Every structure is written in structure tokens, then in C-alpha cells.
Amino acid sequence: xxxxxxxxxxxxxxxxxxxxxxxxxxxxxxxxxxxxxxxxxxxxxxxxxxxxxxxxxxxxxxxxxxxxxxxxxxxxxxxxxxxxxxxxxxxxxxxxxxxxxx
Amino acid sequence: xxxxxxxxxxxxxxxxxxxxxxxxxxxxxxxxxxxxxxxxxxxxxxxxxxxxxxxxxxxxxxxxxxxxxxxxxxxxxxxxxxxxxxxxxxxxxxxxxxxxxxxxxxxxxxxxxxxxxxxxxxxxxxxxxxxxxxxxxxxxxxxxxxxxxxxxxxxxxxxxxxxxxxxxxxxxxxxxxxxxxxxxxxxxxxxxxxxxxxxxxxxxxxxxxxxxxxxxxxxxxxxxxxxxxxxxxxxxxxxxxxxxxxxxxxxxxxxxxxxxxxxxxxxxxxxxxxxxxxxxxxxxxxxxxxxxxxxxxxxxxxxxxxxxxxxxxxxxxxxxxxxxxxxxxxxxxxxxxxxxxxxxxxxxxxxxxxxxxxxxxxxxxxxxxxxxxxxxxxxxxxxxxxxxxxxxxxxxxxxxxxxxxxxxxxxxxxxxxxxxxxxxxxxxxxxxxxxxxxxxxxxxxxxxxxxxxxxxxxxxxxxxxx
Numbered sequence: 001x002x003x004x005x006x007x008x009x010x011x012x013x014x015x016x017x018x019x020x021x022x023x024x025x026x027x028x029x030x031x032x033x034x035x036x037x038x039x040x041x042x043x044x045x046x047x048x049x050x051x052x053x054x055x056x057x058x059x060x061x062x063x064x065x066x067x068x069x070x071x072x073x074x075x076x077x078x079x080x081x082x083x084x085x086x087x088x089x090x091x092x093x094x095x096x097x098x099x100x101x102x
Numbered sequence: 103x104x105x106x107x108x109x110x111x112x113x114x115x116x117x118x119x120x121x122x123x124x125x126x127x128x129x130x131x132x133x134x135x136x137x138x139x140x141x142x143x144x145x146x147x148x149x150x151x152x153x154x155x156x157x158x159x160x161x162x163x164x165x166x167x168x169x170x171x172x173x174x175x176x177x178x179x180x181x182x183x184x185x186x187x188x189x190x191x192x193x194x195x196x197x198x199x200x201x202x203x204x205x206x207x208x209x210x211x212x213x214x215x216x217x218x219x220x221x222x223x224x225x226x227x228x229x230x231x232x233x234x235x236x237x238x239x240x241x242x243x244x245x246x247x248x249x250x251x252x253x254x255x256x257x258x259x260x261x262x263x264x265x266x267x268x269x270x271x272x273x274x275x276x277x278x279x280x281x282x283x284x285x286x287x288x289x290x291x292x293x294x295x296x297x298x299x300x301x302x303x304x305x306x307x308x309x310x311x312x313x314x315x316x317x318x319x320x321x322x323x324x325x326x327x328x329x330x331x332x333x334x335x336x337x338x339x340x341x342x343x344x345x346x347x348x349x350x351x352x353x354x355x356x357x358x359x360x361x362x363x364x365x366x367x368x369x370x371x372x373x374x375x376x377x378x379x380x381x382x383x384x385x386x387x388x389x390x391x392x393x394x395x396x397x398x399x400x401x402x403x404x405x406x407x408x409x410x411x412x413x414x415x416x417x418x419x420x421x422x423x424x425x426x427x428x429x430x431x432x433x434x435x436x437x438x439x440x441x442x443x444x445x446x447x448x449x450x451x452x453x454x455x456x457x458x459x460x461x462x463x464x465x466x467x468x469x470x471x472x473x474x475x476x477x478x479x480x481x482x483x484x485x486x487x488x489x490x491x492x493x494x495x496x497x498x499x500x501x502x503x504x505x506x507x508x509x510x511x512x513x514x515x516x517x518x519x520x521x522x523x524x525x526x527x528x529x530x531x532x533x534x535x536x537x538x539x540x541x542x543x544x545x546x547x548x549x550x551x552x553x554x555x556x557x558x559x560x561x562x563x564x565x566x567x568x
Contacts, residue, residue, distance in 0.1 A: 005341070006228055012343055013334060016350030019121055024355040027127045029451065029476050032359060032458030033188055034137075035127050036326055039352040040195045042120045042140055043333045046202050047169075048113075048151045049217075049340045053209035054168070055161045056216025066213035067161075071168045073205035076198045078172025079179070081144055084195060086180035087188075088137050091462050095130040098470035 034091045041084025047077035104154040110343060112150040117347030119143030124351060130471055147344045185466045186423050189322060189455040193251040196325045200243030200306075203332040204299060207237035210339055211295055217340055223290050229339050234283045234295070236335030238302040243328040245306030250321050253310075254455065260315025268312060275305045313374065319363045320374045322456050327356025359457045366451030368503075368514035396532065396544055398551040401559060404491075404526050405566030407550070411488035413444040415480065417517055418460055419453050421494025421529075425556035428467035431493060434564050435469070441567070446483070447474040448517050450498035481518050490522040492543075493556050496529070500541045509539060525549040528556050 027035050053070030063071070104112075119139045126136015152162070183191050210233050214220050219229040252258035279301055286294040313321055334349025364371050408414055416435065422428055435445045447469065453460040464474055484490060492499055499519040502509045519525055525548050532551075534540050543549055552559050 006338075009338060009341065009343070009346055013338075013346050013350050016117075016121075016347045017354050020124070020351035020354035021358065023121060023124045023351070024358045027124065028129060029362075030449075030458055030461035030471055030474060031127045031130065031133060032362075033192075033456060033462045034133065035124065035355060035458070036192050036322070036359070036456065037188070037195070038123060038127070038137060038140055039326060039330070039355050040192060040199065042123060042144065042348050043199050043329050043352045044202065045116070045120070045144060045147050045344050045348050046199065046206060046333050046336055048147055048342055048345060049206040049210070049336055050202060051148070051151045051165055052155065052216060052340070053206055053213070054165050055155050056209075056213055063164075064213075066209045066216070069205040069209040069212070071164065073202040073209070074165060074168040075172035075175075076202040076205070078169045079176040080172075080195050080198050080202075081176065082173040083176030083180045083191075085137060085141050085144070086177055087183060087191065088140075089134070090180060091185070091188075091465070092130070092133045092137060094462070094465040094468075095133070095471050096465070096468065097130075098472050 031092075031095075034088050037084050037088045037091070041081055041088065044077040044080035044084065047074060047081065050074040050077055104150060104156070106154070109150045109154040112146055113342055113344035114347075116143035116147040116150075116344045119146070120344075120348050120351060124355065143344075185462055186426075188459060188462060189318065190251055190254045192456060193247050193254055193322055193325065196322070196329045197244045197247035197251065199329040200240045200245075200247060200332055203240030203329075203336050204237050204244060206336050207233045207240065207339070208299075210336075211237075211292070219339070225290060227287055230287050230290070231283065232335055232338040234286055234298055236332055236339055237295075237299055238279055238283070239328055239335055240332035241299050241302035242306035242309070243325055243332050245303045246310045246321075246328070247306075247325050249307055249310040250318060250325060253315055254318055260318075262314040263311040268308070272305065272308055275301060275308070279305065309375070317367075317374050319452055319454070319456050319459075320360050320367075320371075323356050323359035323363055324375075325356070327353050327360060330354070330356055363452060363457060366515065368511070394545040396551055397547070397549060398553055399526075401552070401562030402566050403550060404552055404559075405563050407524055407526065408438060408443070408489050408491070408563070409441060409567055411443055411523075413446075413487045414438060414489045414491055415484060415487045415522065416445065416447045417490060417492040417495050417499060417519060418447060418449070418464065419493070419495025419498065420455060420460075421496070422556055423454065423460075423463050423494065425494065427493065427555075427557035427560050428463050428469075430557050430560040430564070432464075432467045432469050434560050434567070437564055437567050445473065446480065448477065448480045448484075449474060450477055450495065450517055451515070453495060453498060477515060477517060484518045484521040488523045490519045490525045491528070492519060492525065493528045493560070496534070496541055497539070499543055500539070501546075502539065502542050505542075511539065519543060520546055520548065523548065526552055528552045528554070528559050530555070 050073035120143045123136045123140030126132045214225045220226045282298045330352025337345025503511045503514045503516045
């Protein structure tokens with residue numbers, strides 16, 4: 001008997017929920033805003049699907065109805081990836097410890 | 103061209119890097135490294151996708167162009183956005199993730215061969231279910247986030263919009279989504295697919311309009327969670343582990359944040375989602391409000407009190423950010439510290455418009471993060487502090503939450519400000535806060551009200567101390 005690959009993906013999914021649960025509880029509350037912006041950025045890994053959709057058209061015609069949706073999704077996800085990571089970077093750079101000499 | 107197994111390994115690596123990115127946020131010291139891991143994971147995922155397609159024809163250039171356009175817009179926004187506008191930004195970004203999920207699902211539905219999911223009109227059943235769930239959740243995320251964005255930006259009124267039969271209508275639409283997915287799977291009809299997306303847009307819109315402005319922290323966290331589940335749904339369709347792992351991480355992260363926010367307000371999740379809070383009968387409360395005496399003072403009195411204190415706790419709220427008083431506040435604290443007064447900041451979980459918002463605003467004003475404390479960490483210190491300086495906060499200090507079971511905020515965790523030897527309360531007027539209830543602290547004999555603009559008042563106090 002073979003196991004459906006779906007079951008493997010489901011296992012990864014369920015285990016990741018648990019990993020996420022414990023990792024996120026360990027995030028310090030003062031960093032909850034950067035947490036949201038960084039989760040925003042990483043969820044845009046959906047760009048992977050967008051790239052496949054965009055390049056899947058036949059080589060004669062780059063733009064067809066389904067690849068256009070792919071191209072649009074690439075731009076949307078790219079806004080998020082660049083915007084999300086950069087704004088997180090900007091916020092995290094502001095978190096400073098007390099200066100000793102003061 | 104990369105083999106399917108090898109690319110799967112790389113996707114797994116980028117998934118692990120994303121986990122490390124979140125792990126890094128457990129302390130500010132490791133957080134920057136964590137963000138770097140996240141960027142690395144993203145680069146790996148995108149590169150592997152290109153390599154596994156191996157189709158470097160003219161389409162590749164077009165992909166790069168679209169990537170660059172999006173990237174430039176994103177980078178521009180990231181550098182320009184003021185920190186007070188973070189909630190709007192995050193809501194806006196959520197809507198983009200949702201819309202991208204919808205677009206990818208549409209592309210997969212129109213051209214399933216590209217993802218090896220079957221042929222149009224004959225898509226594998228499992229994939230069809232996954233992509234319709236991905237599309238529906240994505241659409242809900244999109245329209246919900248757009249409404250949240252409009253409310254936060256002030257384009258749309260923050261007051262809840264309710265009408266008769268609202269809950270019944272929402273329930274009906276949710277059931278119709280399930281029925282639609284069922285029929286879509288048995289008929290493979292593209293019309294049903296479009297209707298499903300349309301109806302999902304509609305429900306996202308309807309779910310968010312009844313929720314008031316004060317509940318936006320919960321809404322943003324909830325939409326954060328939705329965007330994760332949408333990504334996971336698409337991840338199942340595309341059989342991509344990086345997407346499945348990320349979707350699960352983001353989904354649970356948003357869910358935890360919503361839970362923390364609900365607990366901070368002592369309200370159940372359903373209570374928030376069903377909405378209408380803040381629409382309570384204001385006029386009746388106004389009638390019942392007796393005229394009570396209030397002590398009010400000026401910057402000189404405040405400066406005198408604080409100069410003679412040995413420890414001061416600052417309680418900032420969103421009003422401080424609205425008045426742009428955070429820099430002036432930090433200057434005031436610097437002056438106090440020069441006079442050997444111990445100063446710390448107390449932050450309530452729902453201070454600000456999104457989780458952790460106040461911390462970012464203080465960090466921007468160069469307040470060291472080790473002087474900023476969460477409610478549980480600092481609440482016992484109020485007893486020993488000489489002065490509590492409340493600036494822009496209101497409901498989160500209201501002792502009624504501990505004493506009056508009739509109060510709508512009863513049971514909400516509040517900062518024990520009234521235990522301080524004296525309380526300074528910077529506020530424009532005696533008007534009630536978001537919860538629409540009177541704050542007992544105003545009338546406490548220890549309290550000195552400082553009426554005026556938060557920024558101006560703080561600057562005046564600085565002048566009087568030095």
C-alpha cells in the first residue's frame with residue numbers, strides 16, 4: 001500500500017502549525033509589530049506559484065490569460081517581499097539597549 | 103533544470119530559514135539576524151523556482167520586469183512610511199498577499215497543466231478543493247484588509263456599521279461558499295469558480311464593516327492569520343513545502359496575536375468578530391454621569407512633583423503617538439534621569455493600534471528597549487513608584503475594570519496606576535476613551551489632571567524641570 005503524497009504534505013502542515021505555535025509564543029511582545037511585518041513578507045513566498053504561472057505559457061506567446069494573472073501576482077508579492085523585509089529591517093534597527101555611560 | 107526532489111529539498115531549507123526568522127524575534131539582539139534568515143530563505147525559494155522551470159526564454163525577462171516594478175514600489179513604501187502608520191501598512195500588505203493568492207489560484211484553474219494538476223475541465227479533485235479554499239480565503243483576506251486599511255487610514259469611519267439581519271446574512275453567505283465549493287468540484291464549471299471568488303470578496307467586506315476602530319488590533323492579527331491560511335491552501339495546490347510551512351507559521355502567528363489582543367481587552371474572539379462594540383448607548387451614560395470634582399494642574403505643578411520623586415513610571419497610549427509627543431517625552435525622561443530619578447515605561451498589550459505598536463514608536467524616539475516593560479512585568483512596581491505619568495492612554499488605566507462588574511471593561515487587565523503615590527494624567531479633556539466609559543482615575547484625589555496637547559504639555563514640563 002502506498003501513502004498518498006497529500007498525507008505527507010498534511011503532516012508537514014500540521015507539524016508546522018505546532019512549530020509556529022511554540023516559536024511565536026517565544027517572541028517577545030515588544031517585537032510583535034516586526035513579527036507581523038516579517039510574517040507578511042514571508043507569506044509572499046506565494047510568488048513561487050506566481051512565477052510558475054507566469055512562465056507556464058507556451059514559448060510563442062508569453063502573455064496569455066492565465067500567465068497575465070501570474071505576472072500580476074508576481075508584482076503584488078514583490079511589493080510585499082521588498083516592503084515587508086525592508087520595513088522590518090528599519091524597525092529592528094531602532095531597537096537599542098541603554099547606553100552604559102549614561 | 104533542477105530535479106523535483108532537489109528543488110523540494112531547497113524549498114524545505116527555505117521553510118526552515120523562515121522558522122529561524124521568527125525564532126530570531128525572541129529578543130531584539132537576535133532579531134536582525136532573524137530577518138536576514140528570512141531574506142535568505144526568500145532568495146533560495148525564488149532562485150530554485152527559476153531553476154526548476156529552466157525556461158529562460160523571453161518570458162524570463164518579463165518576470166524580472168514585474169518583479170522589479172513590485173520591488174521598487176515595496177522598497178519606496180518601506181522607506182517612506184511613518185511608524186505611526188504601521189497598522190495601515192500591514193493591513194495594506196495583507197490585502198496584497200490575499201489578492202496574490204487569488205490570482206495564483208485563478209492562473210492554476212485556467213491553466214492546470216502548468217502545475218501538472220490535470221487539464222481544464224478535468225482538474226484533480228484534491229487540487230480543485232485546495233485551490234478553491236486558497237482562492238476563497240485569499241479573497242476574504244483581500245476585501246477584509248482593504249476595509250481595515252480604509253478604517254485605519256480614516257478614509258472610512260471607524261464606527262461599526264451594523265444592520266438588521268447582518269449575522270444571518272453572513273452565515274448564509276458562508277454556507278453558500280461551502281455549497282459552491284461542493285458543486286464546483288462535481289461540475290468543474292468555471293462560472294461557479296468566478297461566483298465563488300465574488301462571494302468570498304463580499305463576505306470579507308461584510309465581516310469587517312461591523313467591527314469598530316478600537317478593535318482593529320484584533321482584526322489586523324486575524325487577517326494576518328487568514329493570509330497565512332490562504333498561502334497554505336495555495337501551497338497544497340502547488341505541492342510546495344516552502345509555502346505550506348510558511349502558511350502554517352503565519353496562520354498560527356496571526357491566531358496567537360489575535361488571542362493575545364482579545365485577552366488584553368478581556369473579550370472573546372467571537373465577541374469581537376460579531377462586532378458592534380463601541381456602539382453602546384452613549385447618551386444614557388452621559389445622563390448617569392454625575393459631576394465630580396477634578397484636580398487640575400499645570401506644567402509647573404507636574405515638574406515640581408516629578409523633580410521631587412525618586413521613581414517615575416510613564417504610561418504611554420495611542421494619544422501620545424497622535425500628538426507626536428514621543429520625542430518630547432523621551433527628552434523629558436532624559437532630563438529626569440539627569441536628576442537621578444529612576445524612569446521606566448509601562449505598556450499595555452492593547453496600547454496602540456496593533457500588537458507591539460507602542461514599543462516601535464518608543465524605539466523610534468530612541469527609548470532603550472530595556473526601559474520598556476509589559477503589563478505583567480511592571481504592574482507590581484506601581485506601589486513603590488512616586489509618580490505615574492499617563493500620556494495618551496485612558497481605558498487601560500481605569501480601575502473600574504477591577505472593581506465594577508457592571509462595567510463593559512470589567513475583567514480587562516489594567517495597569518495599577520492608582521497605586522502610585524501620585525498620578526499625572528495628560529489629556530485634552532475629560533471625555534471618555536474608546537470604550538465610551540468614564541475613568542474613575544480622573545476623580546481620584548491622588549490624580550492631577552494636566553489638560554492640553556500632549557506634546558506641548560511635555561515640552562512645558564521640560565522647561566520647568568530644568
